[in-house]
Each structure stands twice: as C-alpha cells, then as structure tokens.
Amino acid sequence: MSTLSQSKPMKKLLIIGTMPMILDMNVDPSSDSEGEEIGDTKEIAQSLACLTFQNAHHVAPQLLYELQVEIFARVPCCEYWKLQFLNHQFSQLLKSSEIFRTRRELGLVKPYVFMLSSGDRRWTMFDEDFKVSQRLPKLSSDINFFSGDKEITCVGTQLIVIGKDVEGITVWRYELAMHTWVKGPAMITPRIMFGSASHGTNAFFAGGFKISKSGAEVVSIVEKYNAETKAWASIHAMHRRRKSCSACFLHGKFHVLGGQNENDENLTCGESYDEETDSWELIPNMLANVSLSLFQAPPRIAVVNDNLYLLETSSNDLLVYNVNTNTWKKLGTVPVRADLTKGWGVAFKSVKDNLMVIGASSTRPHSQKMAIYKCCPSPDMEDIHWEELCCRGVHLNHFVLNCCVMLA
Incomplete structure (x- = not known):
C-alpha cells in the first residue's frame, strides 16, 4: 500500500x-x-x-x-x-x-508495557511514561493457570502468555486490535520455563521444560511463532538443553543465556542463532563472572542500542556486555532490591533508548507499592542517573510476576 x-x-x-x-x-x-x-x-x-x-x-x-x-x-x-x-x-x-x-x-510506533503483579489476575497496559494505563479483559482460565509459572512475550500486536492449566501447557494470546483474549494455537512441543524474544512479527522460544505422560524433560528445542500467520515452526535445536534461561536479539541474532541443564547445573555458556544460515554458535563462559545460584530467577537482561545489559541479582549491580572480549563491566547499581528475592519479582526491560527496572524500591524498603525507574545507559558511562516514574491512577504490588514491552 x-x-x-x-x-x-x-x-x-x-x-x-x-x-x-x-x-x-x-x-x-x-x-x-x-x-x-x-x-x-x-x-x-x-x-x-x-x-x-x-x-x-x-x-x-x-x-x-x-x-x-x-x-x-x-x-x-x-x-x-x-x-x-x-x-x-x-x-x-x-x-x-x-x-x-x-x-x-509512518514512524508512529510506540512502546507499551504489559504487566501482571502479585495478587492480580488482570494484566495492565501502560504507555512508556506510565501516565496512561488500561486494564486488559479477564483471561478465562482456571486457578491452576494463574497460580503457576507463566511466560510472556510480546510479538507484533499480540501478548503471548504460556502456562499450565488442568489440560496441560496452554497458550493464550491477547490481541491489541480486538482487545480480547484468544486461546491457541498450541506450540509444536508445549513447554514452560523457556527463553523467548521477539523481532518484528516473529518470536523465538528456546529450551524449557517439557511435560509428558512419560515424565518431565529439559529440552534444547527451539520454535518460531509468526504473529501474522499465527503459526509455529520448528528450527534447529540449540547445542545445550536448558531451562529457566533468558533470550534477546543482539546484533541481529537471537541469543540465549544461562539457565540450568538436565542435571540442574547452572550454565555459564550462551548461544546465538543466525537465521540466515539457520545455525547456532556456542558462546563459552558468557556468564562465567556472573554470580549464579540454583534457585535464582533467569538472567535479567535487556538490549538498548544494540548493547546488552544485565542486572546482577545477587548485588543489584548493572553490568554491560563486551561482545568482543566476552566480558562484563560494572556500571553501577540499580535502585531496586533484586537481591532480596534472587531476582524474582523484578522486571528489567528496554523501552526505546532507556533501561527500565521495576520492583521494590531500595529507598523505601517497607513499601509494598511498585517502584519504576529508568535511565539512558551507555557502555562508557561513569555515573548512572535513574529517574523515578510516577504510575498514575494504578496501584500495583511491587512483586512483578510478568512484564514485557510491545511496539505497536
């Protein structure tokens, strides 16, 4: 057109x-x-x-x-x-x-933040400054779906939510255009605890925990979902089986970091997928200098201006990755207490040229109110300036269950 x-x-x-x-x-x-x-x-x-x-x-x-x-x-x-x-x-x-x-x-695309906090059963959509919000319709699923772990990804104008209900692992999608929830389509290999990231109208889902009649299994399976066709496709598997991993797009490639293998051992390696060659490259010791523990949250990562940042959840430090030396550099600390919960309940996202961290404020330790901070990062910065955003009209618990950003 x-x-x-x-x-x-x-x-x-x-x-x-x-x-x-x-x-x-x-x-x-x-x-x-x-x-x-x-x-x-x-x-x-x-x-x-x-x-x-x-x-x-x-x-x-x-x-x-x-x-x-x-x-x-x-x-x-x-x-x-x-x-x-x-x-x-x-x-x-x-x-x-x-x-x-x-x-x-026309360059009219803007970021929207979707969030579900503790004690809530309806997602809330915010604009990038958290000045305008809208409650999503109720999702018609059972109590098992809401009480269990859920993974979410925004792709195109859809919010994909994957969790486990009485029927098994289920996919729900919220369609922004129609303001409604639709069930399916199911993944080719249904699983949870995977790493996912989107690029345009495609989203990639790597690894995870597969549950079948014969038992549970950590997998290296990778699938791609197309938001326009609403179809899943299998792509080449990773080199390593991994669950509770994280993923992002960096320098045009799909990257998967960390997680645990089939023996519940922490993985320090990463992997990158090149869609043009349909191949995976193993990145040894990518998280070698990052503190890892068995029950911590998946790596909290975000990409801003093609630079990879990580929230070190044991110390609340902000790190930036040097792709040439495969090392991390400390930039400072974040204003939330990720260390209290091993990274669970904290959102760490990129919103245009900013990093955004959401959780329990380090300056108000006894408050149950969600705190939102943003900064404009650079790998060479010496002093981080965090700006606190005021969430108007909505009061959510500081423990964030799910959070992702949609560009629409």
Whole structure:
C-alpha cells in the first residue's frame, strides 16, 4: 500500500452526504503525545462509516481505503478495538493489521508495557511514561493457570502468555486490535520455563521444560511463532538443553543465556542463532563472572542500542556486555532490591533508548507499592542517573510476576 507523501501540503475534500469534510493529512506523525494525535475515535469512525462509495462521488475506492487507514493510524492504539462495533468493514480493517503496518511505515510506533503483579489476575497496559494505563479483559482460565509459572512475550500486536492449566501447557494470546483474549494455537512441543524474544512479527522460544505422560524433560528445542500467520515452526535445536534461561536479539541474532541443564547445573555458556544460515554458535563462559545460584530467577537482561545489559541479582549491580572480549563491566547499581528475592519479582526491560527496572524500591524498603525507574545507559558511562516514574491512577504490588514491552 502506498502512503501519502509527507513532503507536500495535502488536504482531501470528501463529500459525506451533502456536507463537505476536509481531512488534513499534514498532521505531524512523529508527535510525542498520543493525545495530540487525531482526536476522538468515535467521532472520526462515525464520519467515515457514513462515507460510502455511493455518496463519496469524488473519491476512488482505493484512495478512500488508504485515507481511512492513514487516519486511524494516528489514533491511539487503545482505541482501535472500538471500531469492530461500528460495522463489518471496520472490523475487517482491524483484523487485516493494515493499520499497524501503516503505523510502522509512518514512524508512529510506540512502546507499551504489559504487566501482571502479585495478587492480580488482570494484566495492565501502560504507555512508556506510565501516565496512561488500561486494564486488559479477564483471561478465562482456571486457578491452576494463574497460580503457576507463566511466560510472556510480546510479538507484533499480540501478548503471548504460556502456562499450565488442568489440560496441560496452554497458550493464550491477547490481541491489541480486538482487545480480547484468544486461546491457541498450541506450540509444536508445549513447554514452560523457556527463553523467548521477539523481532518484528516473529518470536523465538528456546529450551524449557517439557511435560509428558512419560515424565518431565529439559529440552534444547527451539520454535518460531509468526504473529501474522499465527503459526509455529520448528528450527534447529540449540547445542545445550536448558531451562529457566533468558533470550534477546543482539546484533541481529537471537541469543540465549544461562539457565540450568538436565542435571540442574547452572550454565555459564550462551548461544546465538543466525537465521540466515539457520545455525547456532556456542558462546563459552558468557556468564562465567556472573554470580549464579540454583534457585535464582533467569538472567535479567535487556538490549538498548544494540548493547546488552544485565542486572546482577545477587548485588543489584548493572553490568554491560563486551561482545568482543566476552566480558562484563560494572556500571553501577540499580535502585531496586533484586537481591532480596534472587531476582524474582523484578522486571528489567528496554523501552526505546532507556533501561527500565521495576520492583521494590531500595529507598523505601517497607513499601509494598511498585517502584519504576529508568535511565539512558551507555557502555562508557561513569555515573548512572535513574529517574523515578510516577504510575498514575494504578496501584500495583511491587512483586512483578510478568512484564514485557510491545511496539505497536
């Protein structure tokens, strides 16, 4: 689909019934605030819904479709799901993902943080500054699913949640466009305690714990999920079996770090997968100088500007990885107490050019309220400045069960 040029002033005169309507296509698509994007969704949608091919005499069908997509691409993502209730045309537009593809083309993509904290059964979606939030619908699963371990990944405009219920290991996905939960599709080899990371509309899931009638098994299996086709595909297995590992994309390759093998031994090696050659490279001693213990959380890692950072959960230190020397450098400490829980309950994520850490504040040790900090890191920085963000209107427990970031 061709997009409208941003270099020349452009306005289109549409005829809605007998009333002319001027749509200004010169709105700055790089606006920092979604509140400054084209305003009330319902009003825009109702106007467009009245615009049929019969009474829009001066607009070609293809141009009309492109105008609709370009307009809605500037509407806040949290409003999209309302379009499905207007008519079949807008419902199909949402399902096509065309709006989100246009957002990417126009540079309108923004990060959204999805979080589930202790004592809660509904995920909350935040904007990058935690000034705006939205509660997700209830997920219709049993108590076993919520009381057990769950792994989550954001890919495309979907939040993938994988856990164990009475029927076994189950996949749920939240679709941002439709604001709803859908069950499946199931993994080719269902498992939990894997490492996962996404890149565009693809997500990779490596290793984990497979449960079958013959028993439980730590695996080296890797699968790729495509958010557009909603299909799973197997790729070459890793060199090592591993569970409770972490994963990321670094220098264009899928990396898997740490975890434990089939003998519950901590792994200090990492592995990188090159999709072009469909091959894995073992990285010995990648975590050799990082403190490891049996019952600690998977490595807390995040990538900012193609640099890999790690939260050392035994000391609350922030480390940065040197890919050339295969070593880690200490940059300072983080303002949360990851050491109290061996890294469990702490979120450590990248949000655009920032690192974000969420958990129990080190300055307010007795508070049960979630604390959120961010910094703009650099491998050469000597002094880290952490900025605390205020979470408006939502009060969540400081123990974070799940957290991931979606770009939509």
